[in-house]
Amino acid sequence: MTNPVANLQRTAAEYKKMDQKDQKRFWSDMILNNALYILMAIFVIYTAIKEPSFRTLGSLANLLTQVAAYLPLALGIAGCIVLTGTDLSAGRVVGLTAAVAGVFMQKSDFANKMFTSIPEVSGGWIAATLLIVVLIGAAIGLVNGFFVAKFSLHPFIVTLSTQLITYGIILWFFALNGNNGQPISGLSREYKDFVGGAMFRLGGVAVPRYVLYAALLTALMWFIWNKTTFGKNMFAVGSNAEAAKVSGVNVFMTTMLVHTLAGAMYGYAGFIEGVRAGSVAASTGLNAECDAIAACVIGGVSFVGGTGKISGIILGVFVLRIIFVALTMLGVDSSSLYIIKGAIILCACALDMRKYLVKK
C-alpha cells in the first residue's frame, strides 16, 4: 500500500516543476480522470442543500442498506471482469435463487403456499436454504465457467445463453404446482428477521442484518483476492492468460472457479432479494447485472483485465447508489435514470481506456 500523503507530496513537488502548459494539462487530466466522482460530489452537495431529508442519518442508513444489497453482485461479477470477461446471467440467477429461497421460506399457514410439503421454517431450514441457493448459483456459474474455460468461448456468448435459459427455468418454476406465474409471497417471519431484521437504528431508520452479511462477504472476498493463490492466479490469468499458463497457473481451473464463485455470490444475493422486495416475481433480478458491471467499471475494475481492487468495487457501488438516491430525491424520473445509467457506463469505460492510454 502506498502512503497517500507521500503520494500527494510527490505530486505537488512534480507539479511545481512543470511549466504552464503542463500545469494546465495536469488540471484537465485530473478533472477528466475524476469526472464521475466530481459529478457525484456536485449532485450530492446540491441535493443536500435542496433536500434537508438527504442530510439526515436516516438517509445514510438507507444508502448503507442499498449498498449492502448491491455489493454481493458486484463482488461476484468483478472476478469475471478481471478475467477480461463479464457475466450477463447474474440478474437472472438472482431471480431464480430468490424464487427458490422464497418458496422454501413461505409461511406454513400461508394460503397460497406453493408446496405444502415444505417444512415449517426453522433456523436449520434457513441455513439449509441458504446453502441450497448458493449451490444453485454456483452450479450455474460452473456451467458458465466450464464453457468459457474449456472452449475459450467469449463469456458474452456463454452467459447470454445461460441468462436466457435461466429465465426460462424461472418461468417454469413459477408455473409449478398450479402457481401459474403468481409472485411468491407470504415469506415467513423467521426468514424476514434473519435477513432483514433490524440490527440497530440510524436516525429512526432500521439497518437490516444483511448490511453485516455484506460486510462479512466483502472481507471474505478481500481475503480471497489478496491472500490466496487462487486470487493471485486470477489476476495473472486476467492480465495475460498465455504468460500465466507458461508460469504454471492452471488457467482452466482458475476460470472455472472465478465463475463458480461469482455464481455463489448471486445465489446469496438471491437469498436476500426476496426479503428486500417483500415478494419474488418472475421479473426479480432483471438487469441487475448492468448495475453491478457499471459499479465495477466505475470502481476501476478495468475491462483491460487483471486490475481491480475490492475497495474500488465498494467505492463504485457506493458512487452509483448515492447518485441514484440523490437523483431520485431531486425528482428525476426512473425512465431518465436508465439513460443516465447508460451514459455513466459509457463514461466509465472511456475513463478506463483513457487512464490506460495516458499511463502508456
Next chain:
Amino acid sequence: MDEQSKAPEQEQTPKFRGLYRHVNISVKALDRIIIACIAVIVLIVVLEMRNPGFTIVFDSKGGTDVPAQNQMYGQLLEQPEPPTREGYVFDGWYEDPACDILWDVEEDIIETDMTLYAGWQKIE
C-alpha cells in the same frame, strides 16, 4: 469515429488488452466522449429538475374547482380545500370516477400522475 482510414498508420501492436483489444481510439476522442456523457447526464438532470413532479388533478364532479397539486414520488398530498356543491355533502376524494376506492389524504403516498374524484352524498 472513422476507423478504416486510420488503420494503415496504426502500429501492429494493439493499443489495449482484454475486452478493449480491438478498440482504436485516441485520448482526444475519449475526452470528447467523457465530456459528452457528463453533458448528457447534467442535461437530463437539469431537464428533470424543471419537472415539478407528479401532477394530481382534482375532478370535483360538479362542485367548486380545486387547484391541481404537484408532488414528488412518495409524498403526501397537501390537504386540498374541500369543494362544495349545491344539494350534496362532500365525503372525500376517490381514485376512480365511480367513487369506490377512497384516497386517504393523510396516509396514501403519491406514486404517479393521477386524477382524484370528489365523492358526493346527496342530501336527503
